Amino acid sequence: MTILIIIGMAVITFLFRFVPLLLTNHTNGSSKVEALLEYLPIAVLSAFTVPGIIQVDPDVNLVGIAAGTVAVILVLIRKIPLLLVILGSVSAAILVKMLTLYF
Amino acid sequence: MNDQKEMFRTGLKDSVAIVAGFIPACFTFGLVGKGLGLGSLEVFLLSALVFAGASQFIGVKMLAAGAAAPVILLLTLIINLRYLFISLSFGGQLNRNISVLARTWIGFSLTEEVYAVSMIPREEANRKTENEKMNQLLGLPYLLGLQIPPYVANLIATASGITLASYIPALYLPALNTSLYALLIALVVPQLKGSLRNMAICLSAAGSSWLLNPLLGNSSILIAMLIGMAVGSLIKGQVKAEKGVSV
Known part of the structure; x- marks a missing residue:
């Protein structure tokens, strides 16, 4: 039964991701729809990231907040490679976690 | 031909940051799933077949709690509806000549991270033709390079998490999972x-x-x-130029 539910979840998720890839072959979409789709990446990624990172450690919200803040600061300093941003952000998260555990 | 190899390599290079984020996240998933008392096969299949971060975690919790199938499926539907929009926006950037079979794989492995990396233009030292790249549609070789490594990392890291579930202290894992979000922040903020x-x-x-x-x-x-x-x-204001x- 569990396996069947998992397959059901997989099918739903797959259809959402796959079917639009077939449709857009034919769209010449109106400019209004196109403009909205242009806003979509930033809108969906912002909406996804903010509660997500804050709740990343359900016990200590500060872990995610620290990681996010450090990531934003590092990104604003120019020419830092992606991997370094990630590394810095995760280090901040671990540091905060350690501090909350020992103090 | 050489051009295709080159694009595949660019994809591989761009996938490194995603892989770095996926390893701790998927490892944690394996660990948490086992910790909740689900079978190894079930935890692994959630990663291998669903492959969608947040809804996997919710699914694993609800399955472990014995929630009814319609409830779990309805929740999956609601949570993952965003992919419909993501995929619609992503599909517009795909090269027209990509076959339906290839689109099956591209759609299956289309996560937020893949979407962010391929849709958001970046400035990097050795990224020579920024403008050219953005005007081009996304081709299959690039996407294979970008999407295969995160999926493979997902499988391996989930399996490792399941295997090591009883040996690892889970204390620091949430902190490691910030890596996924750091990647997204690094891509969005410059915009x-x-x-x-x-x-x-x-x-x-x-x-x-x-x-x-x-x-x-x-x-x-x-x-x-x-x-x-x-x-x-x-x-x-500036309608198109952005x-x-x-x-």
Whole structure:
């Protein structure tokens, strides 16, 4: 039964991701729809990231907040490679976690 | 031919940051799934077949709690509805000649991270033809390079998490999982510089998602996304020019 539910979840998720890839072959979409789709990446990624990172450690919200803040600061300093941003952000998260555990 | 190899390599290179984020996240998933008392096969299949971060975690919790199938499926539907929009927007950037079979794989492995990396232009030292790249549609070799490594990493890391579940102290794992979000921040934030509209979209979407989250749980993402897009369309000014906005 569990396996069947998992397959059901997989099918739903797959259809959402796959079917639009077939449709857009034919769209010449109106400019209004196109403009909205242009806003979509930033809108969906912002909406996804903010509660997500804050709740990343359900016990200590500060872990995610620290990681996010450090990531934003590092990104604003120019020419830092992606991997370094990630590394810095995760280090901040671990540091905060350690501090909350020992103090 | 050489060009295709080159594009595949570019994809591989771009996938490194995603893989770095996936390893701790998928490892944690394996660990948490086992910790909740689900069977190894079930935890692994969730990663291998669903392959969708947040809804996997929710699925594993609900399965472990013995929730009814319709409830779990309905929740999956709501939480993952955002992919419909992501995929619609992504599909417009795909090279027209990519076959349906290839689109099956591309759609299956289309995560937020893949979407962010391939849709958002970046400035990097050795990325020579920024403008050229953005005007081009996404080709199959590049996408194979970009999407295969994260999926393989997902399988291996989940399996490792399941295997090591009884040996690892889970204390620090949440902190490691910030890596996924750090990647997204690193891709989105440069887009906000110098663009009032992008800034407004980001702040309204992030703010409303955060406010609605306690009420709506993970489906707040979808509502907040629509709010962000509506705010974007309200802000007048530079209508087209922003797409390739420089970092």
